[in-house]
Amino acid sequence: MRVEIDQISKSYRIPDAEPLRVVEGLSATIEEGEFVCIIGPSGCGKSTLLGMLGGLHPPDSGAVRFSGRRTASGEMTSIVWQDYALIPWRSIVDNVAIALELRGVPKRERRDIAMEHLKTMGIEAFAKSRPQQLSGGMRQRAGIARALASDPEVLLMDEPFAAVDAQTRTLLQEELLSVWERHQKTVLFITHGIEEALLLADRVLVLSGRPTRVVEDLTVPFARPRTADVVQDPRFAELKTHLWERLRDATLAAEWAEAKEVSA
Template sequence: MAAVKQTMISIEHVTKSFGDFKALDGVDLSVRKGEFLVILGASGCGKSTLLNMIAGFEQPSTGRVVVNGRQVNDVDPHCGMVFQQYALFPWLSVLDNVAFGLKMKGMGREERRNVAQRYVEMVGLKDFANSYPKALSGGMRQRVSIARVLANDPDVILLDEPFAALDAMTRQVLQEELLEIYQKSGKTIVFITHSIDEALMLSTRMVIMGARPGRVVCDIENDLPLPRDAAVQLSPRFNELKSQIWNTVQAEVMKALGTPAAS
């Protein structure tokens, strides 16, 4: 009998309101250690709000969020966040940006540079370690953001549409690189996207959020074999899953607009 994986994130009966606006209503969700969970859903369904509560940037109105056995009541240092915007320090080199969190933890200069160098190399930026963010493309800056989070060795990595602003070719390259990093690191990852193709490429499991107020309406295991590359999109199973997800998302969008979904 296979061992049951430890629960890394537990979201328990969570609601979230901003004044009279209810963003989330009765969300229950568990994420297993080592899972790559992708959260899908139309704009305004509460995906980013949910991610912000896991990180500790927002607190539930009711219910609770637990990460690795600890209830989240404030910004959680055990979660690392990668945003759509790169949020790098322009006055620091690539290496120093990646090492910044380690410096804040009090790690010695030589050790933190060695750790940072390892993750800079992991994301393919060895030749740019001494460059500054202004000299990098958008895709390269996002690699630095990912390396900085990895260097801090969090329990959970949270990514809020990190590739949305990138061109299609760069996005595909970074998807494949992130998947390789996931397989090497074994980290628990929660990733938000609007793209069904991206969800299928990256995830081991997908959750679809319903129209506002947000709630979980569908939970799908991604059984496409790993490792994956762009060729996975040609497989019949990819298209079966894509159709299932699209029909669910479309029904929720139509519900939000007050329009009956097409049969």
């Protein structure tokens, strides 16, 4: 499903202060089945943008359309969070089945679907465990299984691998790529990792500081299917330097604007 972000803006009301303009006039299109990574300075509004796409909060103005339709985004999307957001007192299988339960899918059926996705993520042996009995990497596998279980058109991922160690991250990245290649979902993936973006994405969008907008739309040239070996491609180092420079410029500009605000 194609995601069309049309001139969306969002401010937060701050008591006794000017509203915080986070996103302003941001437009982008993500094609059906495309894997797009988003990088940008810390605090620029990446999670706010994802929340608008996921239907958690509406934009103040502008529109998000899914293949031309202006539907409730929550029905089209699932979000994978950095901190897993699993319910501690539920078993893993019941966590994964939660969206199906809310939709009224009968218990037997929703457990079968949940088990299938736990198998895809290689953690079916932990179906009856509680989240706290699992490692960070396993919990995030459960987070991805939960997102897939509701069969969303669009998968929204907010720094999903930021909290796991480097080896686990590499494994999860490769697993995510193989799941994506099989299911062909449209994916929007926020990361602070330039290398991660170049490994995963068809396109990388670089965002500016607040109010945020797209300052670069880079097409990643590496062939699919990809593995972590892509780092050995000489173009990888070039693109990494290029993206790092864009990100550094955006971050410095954001810090400069903030310093000006504080001193004003």
